[in-house]
Amino acid sequence: MERNIAPVRLGVPPVANIRELDPSASPLDYYGSELRRFREVANLTQEQLGNIVFCTGSLIGQIENGRRVPARDFSERVDAALGTGGVFSRLVGLVLRSQLPAWFQAYAEMEAKAAYVSTFQAQLIYGLVQTEEYARAVLGVRGEGGVEAQVAARMERQRILDRENPPPMWVVMGEAVLHQEIGGREVMRKQLAHLLSLRKREWVRVQILPFEAGPHLGLDGTFTILRFEEGPDIVYTEDFVQGRLTANPQELREGCLRYDHLQAAALSVEDSAARIARVMEERYGQHPAPGGGALV
Structure with missing residues (x-):
């Protein structure tokens, strides 16, 4: 519902429309209502707060109206500007997670x-x-809206790797992921460079299952095993519609068995890094252009 908070008078600029939010409707609406409340307590206009946190007043208004998903760095700047004690830095995690598909x-x-x-x-x-x-x-493959919010949500998930005590993570990937060009050569070059940089994180291990491994127990598709200090471990699988979580002991046993076989068939961590570097250079490195320059 839209309403003007003040009439337009001669010589007075129009006041921006305010959307009435139900804070209980969603994490995004709650964030917006809290941002408006803290800003008004600080006696700041949207434009003034925008100047302080290095954005436009229009962006402040869109976030307050629940029409724009806030970023984590924006939330941290708002906390500093309004002295909220980290309220928005905590809220933004809930907001970004809410942008993930409901089934995920x-x-x-x-x-x-x-x-x-x-x-x-x-x-x-x-x-x-x-x-x-x-x-x-x-x-962005599906061409639907809200891609930036989904990207921000995916980057938010990665924060678990930056914890003081991050969970050990073992990633086995088919060699096809190195060759399937996603986003263009420059995007792939940076992505493979990022995989190589993960060697600096002792709790992250990446292995490549090479083409020469032939038929393997991962041909049925992708899956993930999550283990917990308390509670049952789970297996997660996904199809083109949605994902499935299960703690069924038999399915968990089957998942662990398959994973052990895939790890054994994959290249070692060191050889995997060498394979990534080779593909990065041969497939996504610089190539001579017809005129003698570099085609990148």
Whole structure:
């Protein structure tokens, strides 16, 4: 519902429309209503707050009206500007998670609590190790709106890797993910460089299942195993419609058995890094252009 908070008078600029929010409707609406409340308590206009946090007053208005998803860095700047004690830095995680598909949110919550993550990916780079550009290209395939919010949500998931005690994560990926060009050569070059940089994180291990491995137990598709300090472990699988979580002991046993076989068939961590570097150079490196220059 739209309403003007003041009439337009001669010589007085019109006041922006205010959308009445129900704070209980969604995390995004709650965030917007709280931003408006804290701003008004500070006796600041949208334009004034925008100047302080290095954005436009229009952006402040869109977020307050629940029409724009806030970013984490924006939230941190607002906390500093309004002295909120980290309120918006805490809220933004809920907001971004709410941008994930409804069927995926349960998995994201479990992933954030996991003590150990092991995954096999057949066609795409695993979401927790994707670059922002690669994620944007993947999420933009359907041509639907809200891609930036979905990208921000995916980047938010990756924050578990920056914790003081992050969960150990073992990623096995089919070699096809290195060759399937997503977003163009520059995006792929940066993505593969990012995979190589993960070697600096001792709790992250990446293995490539090479083409020469032949038929393997991952041919049925991608799956992830989440282990917990308390509670049952779970297996997550996904199809083109939605995902499925299960703690069924028999299915968990089957998942673990398959994963063990895939790890054994994959290249070692060191040889996997060498394969990634080779594909990066041969497929996405600089190539001589017809005129003798570099075609990048």
